[in-house]
Amino acid sequence: MKILPFLLVVLIAIGPYVGFAQQSQNYIVFGTVKGEKGDPLMAHIHIHELGKGAIADIDGNFSIPNLRPGTYHFHFTHLGYRSQTENIRVQSEDVRLSITMLESAITLQSLTIEANPFKNGPVEQSQSIEVIDRDYIEKNNTGTFANALEKLPGISTINTGVGISKPVIRGMSFNRIMVNDRGIKQEGQQWGADHGLEIDPFDVDRVEVIKGPASLIYGSDGMAGVINIAPGALPELGEIRGHVVSSYRSNNAMYGNTAMVEGNEKDVVFKARFTAQDFQDYRVPTDQFNYAGFVLPVYENRLKNTAGKERHFSLMGGVRKDWGKSTLTVSQFSQQAGIFTGAVGIPTAYSLRHNGDNRGIDYPRQDNKHLKIISNTTIQHNRNWLEIDLGYQNNRRLEESLPHAHGVGPTSEGNLALGLYLDTYTANLRYNKHVDDKNQTILGIQSSYMVNNQGGFEFLLPNFTSLQGGIFYFHEYRWKxxxxxxxxxxxxxxxxxxxxxxxxxxxxxxxxxxxxxRNPDIARTFYNLSGSSGMSWILNTHHNLKLNLGSSFRMPTPIELSTNGIHHGNFRHEIGNADLVSERSYQVDANYSYSKRNFLLGLSPFWGYYQDFIYLAPTGSFSRLPGSSTAWEYRQHNAVFTGGEIKADWIVFPNLSVSFAAEYIYNFNLETRLPLPLTPPLSFLGGVEYKIPNLGQVAQNLFVFLEYRYAAQQNRVDRNERTTDGYQLLEGGLGWRTLLWKQPLKFQLSGQNLTNTFYFNHLSRYRLLNLPEQGRNISLSLKIPIGIKH
Structure with missing residues (x-):
């Protein structure tokens, strides 16, 4: 398998020759784009398969030349209008289009959806999908990628302090949701509650969140949903551009800087980014906390040893031709972060006292690096498309602490408590066939090979190898x-x-x-057969009803089969079960949306029955290992998950908008007759935003927003899981664009937890220590876009 990184480079090299071997007559797609009142629109037209497009002129006219015979997926987008998609078949002559776009004041309706494998429009896929872009992420950036998603209904996060977080979809996380970066599943020891998602928040241009069963297309781990991170549109021919972003967060004095440059020279595309973030110990609105019956101090309202630093980079290069496109991306996420001194071992008042260095990263701490090499290639074959995604990932996770705190003396590993070294090789192929105007099919093959090695004076996860593969067939039929x-x-x-x-x-x-x-030799083989079906009924331009039925699966992970050690992230001794079988779910997802120019309403109820659901349960006995408390073991029982989300956006006046979102999750263990652990509570998020388009060169596109979140108390908890009181949070901010000597600048000022509320997040790791979430925080960011060549 070591040959795969070499194959990634070879694929880039042979791509042009694959295309040239299929040379044929080229044609032009041209036409006009107008609004529903007949006014011409300078819309942006983009072809998904080729990564190229055009902008309509002042009369709405556009032209895209040099297209081979085949079927292409066109996007039509324009601010203030609903996005529109069309599958265009080019056969033996030029194609003329006449596109009419509907007005919409809802900003996110101008975004297209690509998570549907057939690349149809947002109303045509059968699943519930949320789409956000670069502007949304920048507005809601709180230091991590996962936290930027929290305002989407149905999405939560598991937090360890403020620099480490992982996403939760409808109450499920870890290996039940999948994060795909450029078509490759992110593999980074995601089974741990204290293991953050190794994604640079600045290096994300577009995110599509699929809620519900997605194992059919994406494989095991997609049973609760998928988060697709997609690259932004490639620059147009002859364009070179970039930007610099600087940010500051007051709560932990975080300084963040990122710089990016990208361009297209004769259809050779490139992109480079470097990001650096440094932060101090963060503040909480309390000066003490309770642990094991003792009251311990929080000096100067700071949690000792929660500082950190990050250094990330990404490089992309490739080609864009009439036969398709091919890119190679190399990126590395690097983070070193302290772990609160009271979170490992037995805390004392002396050990919690600050030494005066709020930026110091002492023991215990995490040192994580995640290297990715990803190749993405789309090749036209006859009139169809072959998509090839290849990836190599190296995840190095080091957890360091002093050995004597764990009942052992000096070791050959020094201060390395736990070292996890994971290599993952991935290959995905999809063949998209457009049969006719009513039928489309996809045949896909996916495979991955993982090698995990461990080190350190502690034990949690043994050495293992894992080989997984799958094949799927998907068909769409346009009945009407x-x-x-x-x-x-x-x-x-x-x-x-x-x-x-x-x-x-x-x-x-x-x-x-x-x-x-701690564990014997274990060899387990799993086989699964699954399926799904769905429908989308477009009643008219305002009403859309969707239904999706799916049977998903998940193979037990090596950690669930074989762990037998202290997991400091969860404050317990965890014990695996080598006899676990695959989980199986039967799920129903529905979605109703009502959309008008100034109003959008979405309802998304769901229900699922999970057979042999795997979870950790207390054994009722104390661990025999030093430095730990109770022993927990992995078990399997049947369970039910149900609930739903609601969201609404209303443009009350041309410049005033109101938004509302709510979510509720109910689950039940059919064996214990108790709820399942780590279930998010009922929550509401309401917001109001006012825009002033133009105040001269001093402030353009000024917006002011205020948001209110209410989270109910969570009393439905598993055995030995603590309940959590409800809370209310207030957030607000403003942003504007200005010109300084003809150079555009984009400012944003916002505040989180403005009332400095003392509250517990039910999914927070530190909740087990009775430690509240961070206090008031003020964020400031400056973005400087740079146009180098046009």
Whole structure:
């Protein structure tokens, strides 16, 4: 498998020759874009498969030359209008189009959706999908990528302080949701509550969140949903552009800077980015906390040793031709972050006292690096398209602490408590066939190979190798122009080979030469067959009804099969179960949307039955390992998940908008008759925004916003899980664009937890220590766009 990185480069090299071998007559697609009142629009036209497009002129006319015979997916977007998509078939002559776009004051309706594998429009896919762009992420950036998604209904996060977070979809996380970066599944020890998502928040241009069963297209781990991170549109021919963004957060004195440049020279495209963030210990609105019956101090309202620093980079290069496109992306996420001194071992008032250095990163701490090499290629084959995504990932996770705090003495590993080294190789192929105007099909193959090695004086996850693969077939049928149905089948197989682990035994801080078997050799093979079907009924231009039925699956992970050690992230001794079988779910998702020019309403109820649901449960006994408390083990029982989301956007006046979103999740363990752990509470998010388009060169596109979040108390908890009181939060801010010596500048000022509220996030790791979330924070950002060549 070590040959795969070489193959990535080879694919880039041979791509042009694949295209040239299929040379044929080229044609032009041209036409006009108008509004519903007949006024011409300078809309942006983009072809998904080629990554190229055009901008209509002042009369709404556009022309895209050099298109081979085939079927292309066109996007039509224009601010103030609903996005529109068309599948255009080019055969033996030029094609003329006449596009009419409907007005919409709802900003996100101008975004297209690509998560649907057939690349149809937002009303034509059968699943609930949320789409956000670069502007949304910049407006809601709180330091991590996962936290930028929290304002979407149905999305929550599990937090460890303020620099480490992971996404939750409808109450599920870890290995039940999938994060795809440029078509490759992110693999970074995501089973840990204290393991953040290794994604640079500045290097995300577009996100599509699929809520509900997605195993058919994406494979195991997609049973609760998928987060697709897609690159932005490639620059147009001859264009070179970039930007610099600087940000500051007052709560932990975080300084962040990122710089990007991208361009297109004769259809050779490139992009480069570098990001640096440094932050201090963060502040909480309390001066004490309770742990194990003791009241301990929080000096100067700061959590000691929660500072950190990050350094990230990404480089992309490729070609864009009439046969398709091919890019190679190399990126690395690098983070070093302290872990609150009271979160590992037994805290004392002395150990919590500050030494005066709020930026110091002491023990215990995390040191994480995630390297990715991703190749994305789209090749036209006859009139159809072949998509190839190849990836290599190297995840290095180091957890460091002082050995004596864990009942052992000096070790050969030094201060390395836990080292996890994961190499992942991924290959995905999809063949998209446009049969006719009513039928489209996709045949896909996916495979991954993982090698995990561990080190350190602690044990949690053994060495293992894992091979997984699947094949699927998906078909869409347009029964009528306003009624689209789809269905598909998928077959999967996987094998985990887990090595025995013998842990050294210490006595009075000295190794005895004896060993404790933490897990035996384990070899498990899994097979799964799944399927789904869905429909979208477009009643008229205002009403859309969707229904999706799916059977999803998830293979047990090596951590669930074999772990046997102290997981400091959860303050417990976790024990695996080598006899676990695959989870199976049967899910129903519905979505109703009502859309007018100034109003949007969406309702998304869901229900799912989960057979052999895997979860951690307390054994009722204390761990025999030093430095830990109770022992928990992985078990399987049947469970039910249900709930829903509602969202509404209303443009009350041309410059005044009001938004509302709510979500509720109910789950139930059918064996214990109790709720499942880590279930988000009922929550509401309301906002109001006022815009002033033009105040001269001093302030253009000025906006002011205020948001209110209410989270109900969570009393539906699992055995030995603490309840959480409800809370209310207030956030507000403003942003504007200005010109300084003809150079555009974009400012944003915002405040989070403006009332400095003392509250607990039910999904926060530090809630187990009775530590509240961060206090008041003021954020300031400056973006300087740079046009180098046009």
């Amino acid at each position: 122009d306003n009624f689209i149905v789809n269905a598909g089948l998928r077959a999967d197989g996987g094998r985990h080979i887990i090595q025995e682990h013998l842990q050294p035994i210490y006595e009075r801080l000295t190794p005895t030469g004896q060993f404790d078997q």
